Amino acid sequence: MDGTFDAVLFDRDGTLIRDVPYNGDPSVVTPMPGAREVLRELRAQGVRTGVVTNQSGIGRGLLTHEQVAAVNARVDELFGRFGTWQICPHAPDEGCACRKPAPGLVLAACEALGVSPHRTLMVGDIGADVEAAEAAGAVSLLVPTEVTRADEVARAPRTADDLLAVLELVR
Template identity: 35%
Template sequence: MSTTSRPAVFLDRDGTLMEEAHYCSHPDQVRIIPGVPEALRALKDAGYRLVIITNQSGIGRGYYTLSDYETVQAHFLGLLGEGVIDATYYCPEAPEAASPRRKPETGMVVEAQRDLGLDLARSWFIGDKAVDVQCGLRAGMRPILVLTGHGADQDAAGAEFVAKDFASAVAFILKTSDA
């Protein structure tokens, strides 16, 4: 990687940044978790790129369409504010379709690294599932498990930190590293 590469915080969406809505298919289901917009801005101010990495198996399972996902995502990004999230990568395949992009695989992370010039060794991954922790570890990042969404029922093995919520995860990152 070049010396100009920047660290990032990779973010799971559902259950981490917004309340878990079982197969979220409509903008009315989007509820931002309290403290998320402010915490995202703090990460941006500290020099991190912010990248959403999300499995969206509801598309592959036929529960909602790509257009439904795009509408939900546009609404979600609008609620966060323009320019907060640098990029979003999603995997539409169902779990039974072996995809190198589906978390815990690192395909989406590698795409983001290439597209945005990211330094994965200085990056973090925050999510509410064991697959988020595993994806972060496999990509050489420091993963954090949040206890929102599915987090309380997940195996935190390998997580650098277990946080009660996203804002607590960000406070830990800002206190322990420098972008």
């Protein structure tokens, strides 16, 4: 790994914003520490950014597409526009190719950004994020939170205490 990436993809809940399960309310969106600074610096360096997020609340009937879009719009307001948003709306038992840990969202984001997965860093807070990145051929970075399981941390090729570590990998 030479520290140079063309794109950085982020998981949404627990990585960019505080995880509020099945959140459809933009007013409760709260940035994770360091997220604004990391995105500002990445964009200043010309690194493309995207979001890849499982939103099973849609498939489970707990959220509408419109509610998820409203929360995502709030994320864009807080951090600036991302080059791509890739969303899996399926419930876990639907067997889709997009739901992390499958590589579909990561591959779709790379295609939308015009970058190779091998030159892409995927940042997330759980093992499914790491597994999706690795399955797509991207580089993963796990930034654990209180919901990250110890076995997920142990299996991750790269971990960091906070999002600011992204900047060290990209420089």
